[in-house]
Amino acid sequence: MSRGNIIAVVIAAVLLIALPRIITHEFYINMASQCLIFAILALSLNLMLGFGGMVSLGHAAYIGVAGYTCILLTIAGWHPLLAAIAALALSTVIAGVFGMLSLRAPGLGFLMITLALGQIVWGIAYRANTLTGGDNGIRLPARPEPFGINITGAPAFYYFTLIVFAVALFGMWRFARSPFGASLMGTRDQPRRMRMLGHNVWMVQWLTFVIAGFWGSVGGLMFVYYNVFLSPHALTLQQSAEILLMSILGGASSLTGPIVGAVIITLIKNVASTYVERWNTLLGAIFIAVIIFMPLGLVPGCRALWLRWRNRNRPKSPTPAAEPAE
Amino acid sequence: MQFWIIQTLNSVAFGGLLFLLSSGFSLIFGLMRIPNLAHGAFFMLGAYFGYTLLSLKFNFWIAAIGAGLGVGLVGIILERFILRQLPGNAQGQVLVTLGLSFIVADLCLLIWTGDPMPLPAPSELRPPLRYFGLAFPTYRLVVLGLALVAAVGLYILMERTRIGAMIRAGVDDMEMARGVGIPVGRLFTMVFLLGAALAGTGGVLGGPILNAYPGLDADMLPLALIVVILGGAGSLLGAFVGSFVVGFLYNFGIALVPDLAYFVLFLPMVLVLVFLPQGLFGRVQL
Numbered sequence: 001m002s003r004g005n006i007i008a009v010v011i012a013a014v015l016l017i018a019l020p021r022i023i024t025h026e027f028y029i030n031m032a033s034q035c036l037i038f039a040i041l042a043l044s045l046n047l048m049l050g051f052g053g054m055v056s057l058g059h060a061a062y063i064g065v066a067g068y069t070c071i072l073l074t075i076a077g078w079h080p081l082l083a084a085i086a087a088l089a090l091s092t093v094i095a096g097v098f099g100m101l102s103l104r105a106p107g108l109g110f111l112m113i114t115l116a117l118g119q120i121v122w123g124i125a126y127r128a129n130t131l132t133g134g135d136n137g138i139r140l141p142a143r144p145e146p147f148g149i150n151i152t153g154a155p156a157f158y159y160f161t162l163i164v165f166a167v168a169l170f171g172m173w174r175f176a177r178s179p180f181g182a183s184l185m186g187t188r189d190q191p192r193r194m195r196m197l198g199h200n201v202w203m204v205q206w207l208t209f210v211i212a213g214f215w216g217s218v219g220g221l222m223f224v225y226y227n228v229f230l231s232p233h234a235l236t237l238q239q240s241a242e243i244l245l246m247s248i249l250g251g252a253s254s255l256t257g258p259i260v261g262a263v264i265i266t267l268i269k270n271v272a273s274t275y276v277e278r279w280n281t282l283l284g285a286i287f288i289a290v291i292i293f294m295p296l297g298l299v300p301g302c303r304a305l306w307l308r309w310r311n312r313n314r315p316k317s318p319t320p321a322a323e324p325a326e
Numbered sequence: 327m328q329f330w331i332i333q334t335l336n337s338v339a340f341g342g343l344l345f346l347l348s349s350g351f352s353l354i355f356g357l358m359r360i361p362n363l364a365h366g367a368f369f370m371l372g373a374y375f376g377y378t379l380l381s382l383k384f385n386f387w388i389a390a391i392g393a394g395l396g397v398g399l400v401g402i403i404l405e406r407f408i409l410r411q412l413p414g415n416a417q418g419q420v421l422v423t424l425g426l427s428f429i430v431a432d433l434c435l436l437i438w439t440g441d442p443m444p445l446p447a448p449s450e451l452r453p454p455l456r457y458f459g460l461a462f463p464t465y466r467l468v469v470l471g472l473a474l475v476a477a478v479g480l481y482i483l484m485e486r487t488r489i490g491a492m493i494r495a496g497v498d499d500m501e502m503a504r505g506v507g508i509p510v511g512r513l514f515t516m517v518f519l520l521g522a523a524l525a526g527t528g529g530v531l532g533g534p535i536l537n538a539y540p541g542l543d544a545d546m547l548p549l550a551l552i553v554v555i556l557g558g559a560g561s562l563l564g565a566f567v568g569s570f571v572v573g574f575l576y577n578f579g580i581a582l583v584p585d586l587a588y589f590v591l592f593l594p595m596v597l598v599l600v601f602l603p604q605g606l607f608g609r610v611q612l
Contacts, residue, residue, distance in 0.1 A: 055417055057424070101596060104603040108416060109559075112361050112551050116595065119548035123588030130585060237544055241424055248421070280432035287425030291418045292411050 016162055020155040029154040030226075031270055035263045036158075036165040037222045042246035042258035043172050044215030049244070050252035051176055052208045053188035055111045058098070058118025060239035062213055063220030064125050066091040067230040068132055070221055071140045080144035088217050095213020099206045118240050126232040137231025140224055157226070164222055168215055173255055175211065184208055242269075242283065249290050251297025260299055331460055333581050334574075339466035339535065341573025342473025346528030347546060348553040349480055349565040350521025356497040356560020357517050360419045364404065366547030367427035367434075368522045372397045372529025373538035374434055377443045386448040386530075394527035400430075401522025405515050427543060435540045445533025469531050476524065477566055484562055493517060497560045549576065552591055556598050558608025567606060 015022075020029050041059065048054040070087035074080060102113045125132045132138055143151055151157045175181050186194045187201045195201050224230050233239075242265060250261025268286075272279050294301055351365045375393035380386065404426060412418040446452075447465040454461040484490035495503040496510055504510050529538070536542065553572050557564025571594065579590035598605060 055420075101599050104599045108359065108361055108420060111417075111420060113555065113599065115363075116548050116551045116555065117592075119544070119551075120588045120592050123548075123591075124586070127587050128585040237424075237547075238428065241428070244421075278432055278436065280428045280435075284425040284428030284432070287428070288408065288422050291421050291425070292408075295415070295418060 013166075020158055026154040029158050031266065033154070033158045033161045033226055034270075035266045036161045037219055037226055038243070038246060038266050039259045039262040040165055040168045040219035040222060041216060041243045042250070042262040043169065043255065044212045044219055045243050046247040046252055046255075046258040047172060047175065047208055047212040047215070049247050050254070050257070051181060051184050051188065052205060054102075054205065054209070055108075055244070056102070056114040056212075057111055057237065057240050057244060058102075058114035058116075058121075059212075059216050059243050060235045060237075061098070061118045061121040062091050062095065062216035063223050063239070064121045064230075064232075064235040065094050066217035066220040067224035067234070068125065068138070070224060071138055071230060072131065074141055075138075081146075084144065084221060087221060088214065091217035091220070092210060092214045095210050095217070096206075099209030099213070103202060103205055103209065115237065115240075118235070119237060122232055122235040122237075125235055132232070135232060137229055137233075140228045140230070143225055143228060161222060161226070164218065168218055169255070169259075172215060176255060180204070180207075238280065238283070241287070245283070245287055245290070248297055249286070249294075251299035251301070253296070254299055257297050257299040261297070264298075328460060332463065333578060335463060335466050335470075336535075337574040337577040338570065339463075339469045339573075340577050341570035342470045343528050343532040343535070344549055344553055344569035344573050345473050345566055346476060346524050346531065348550040348557075348569055349476070349562060350517075350524040351550045352554050352557070352559055352561065352565040353493070353517050354521045355554060357493060357500075358409075358419075358514055359500075360409075360416050360423070361551065361554075362518075362521070363420060363424040363547065364427040364430065365521070365525055365550055366543035366545075367430040368397050368401065368525035369529040369532070369546045370434060370538065370543040371400065371430055372526030373445065373533045373536070373542060374438050374443065374529075375526065376530030376533050377438070377445050377538050380445060386446075390527050390530040393530045394523040397526025397529070398519045398523030401518045402515060404522075405518040427547075431540065431543050438538070440540050442537045442539035444537050445530065447534035465534055469535070472531060477562070480562055489513075489516070549591075552595055554605070555595055556605060558605025561605070561607040564605055564607035 019032055023029060023032070041063075045056060045059045048056050066087045069090050070083050073083035073086055078086070098114070098117050101117065102110050105113060126134060128134070143157070145151065146160065149156065149160075151160045183194065183199050184204055186197075186199065187204050191201050194204075223234065227234075246261035246265045247258045248261070249264060250259065251257030265286075268282070269279060272282055276282070290297075347365065347369050351362060354360070354362045354365075372393045375396045376389045379389035379392050384392065404423070408422055408426070409419050412422065451465045451468055453464065455464050455467070456462070482490075484493060492503070492508045493513055495506075495508060496513055500510065529542075549572055553565060553568035555568075556571060557566070557568030572591065575590050575594065576587060579587035583590065602608075
């Protein structure tokens with residue numbers, strides 16, 4: 001990390017920690033928690049999308065598997081911590097199975113299979129009335145109390161989310177910077193050469209799928225802790241597509257991109273739903289507009305603009321092009 | 327006995343509807359190499375168009391054809407004016423079809439409200455046929471018959487005509503097809519029109535069985551995906567076999583183990599992906 005980046009991270013951290021002091025209204029603090037939760041989900045999806053070039057449309061399945069497992073075990077009387085660990089474990093195992101199936105087909109076949117798997121999880125949640133409460137959903141009895149600290153209040157829950165977010169972000173940052181992350185980007189750009197160099201391309205992609213599934217499950221668990229409720233509506237294709245849009249909108253080739261995307265989409269969604277009823281039309285329109293006009297996303301797009309502006313006095317200096325997501 | 331007969335007929339009728347939906351999906355995938363994620367929305371749009379035409383007192387069959395043409399028009403617009411903006415960017419094209427499907431679904435909700443809209447079957451087909459003391463639902467038999475007619479028609483189009491030969495050439499080797507002067511761009515539009523129109527007509531024909539309701543698109547799209555994963559992309563025979571397999575599994579799944587109806591679909595998909603990742607009759611890599 002350069003010095004500029006470190007300063008930026010420190011400023012961002014201070015702002016995030018001070019946030020509940022700046023905006024004291026509970027509604028806005030909750031919205032900030034939502035942004036962080038979706039940022040975890042978008043970041044985890046982005047491990048596959050941005051670094052691995054694998055477009056998944058089934059990420060909401062992890063909200064479902066982790067969320068329902070946690071709720072059902074808590075209702076069955078398990079300790080919240082054990083329930084959370086079991087939920088993450090099961091969800092990660094499911095990610096392993098889904099990864100094996102999805103990676104049977106490259107490219108768009110992968111997208112189709114993840115979509116079908118996500119819809120199957122949705123369908124099971126929707127149909128299995130006796131277990132999941134079907135369309136009516138199911139309530140989590142109470143938010144957990146990590147180390148005996150009550151997190152029912154909005155600021156307390158915000159700090160809890162912030163800690164989980166920081167851990168997740170650090171984990172994914174280490175992942176992206178590690179040699180494994182480098183070999184992942186290699187399989188994205190030059191799978192054949194990577195195979196020639198002796199890398200097991202399939203294994204790299206599968207492990208990424210599983211790790212993305214794990215962090216997605218963490219995000220899903222936080223989603224359930226936030227809402228204290230889960231219904232099949234959280235598992236729909238729209239939900240998966242929203243998470244994907246967050247990654248693409250912000251810019252899939254970086255770690256900041258998905259965070260920016262998650263914040264923008266969550267804010268638009270909250271603002272839009274108070275004024276207009278047609279959130280899905282807006283979602284679809286943003287989707288199409290972003291794909292056609294800004295395929296690289298906001299963060300790389302703005303960075304390119306910034307570099308061009310900074311270099312405006314140096315004629316003909318080659319602007320470093322942002323790395324494409326594919 | 328009556329239960330099994332009814333469920334079997336429901337299954338094959340549903341399989342027929344799935345064929346109308348997934349044959350177009352499979353052809354589009356085979357030729358253009360993209361899954362058209364708006365295909366479920368086309369099906370639902372067809373059902374709603376049919377509902378409106380029926381409430382304007384049009385004959386059921388005219389409504390079915392009219393809705394098919396209307397949805398086909400939507401398909402042409404999508405292909406010509408949106409997908410053409412993204413040449414060579416398959417991933418972008420797929421996501422655009424997904425975005426469009428959200429818009430279509432939401433506008434359907436706006437126009438036709440959230441209540442399920444019934445599409446009555448033509449009155450002459452409503453009384454059941456009675457043979458050997460058993461009742462057979464007439465309308466479902468007719469749907470099956472129409473799906474078979476469509477299958478034969480598509481087979482003839484694909485295997486016995488010049489256009490079919492050009493489409494097959496495009497599916498097998500796009501660059502070579504371009505190279506020998508086949509107007510691949512025009513074929514794209516034609517296949518998109520055909521696929522969308524089949525889905526729209528399927529929506530009307532499915533109306534008396536399924537009704538038109540918000541969420542119909544999200545219910546049908548994964549079934550079409552599974553059909554294509556099972557049968558193999560770009561293959562009519564694959565779409566045909568896959569449709570009836572999925573039709574049976576889904577229908578009997580709902581009737582016998584309603585809680586696990588979707589899980590029943592999961593198993594054959596796993597088996598095919600593990601042992602035959604190209605699908606049963608796949609012509610192209612998924």
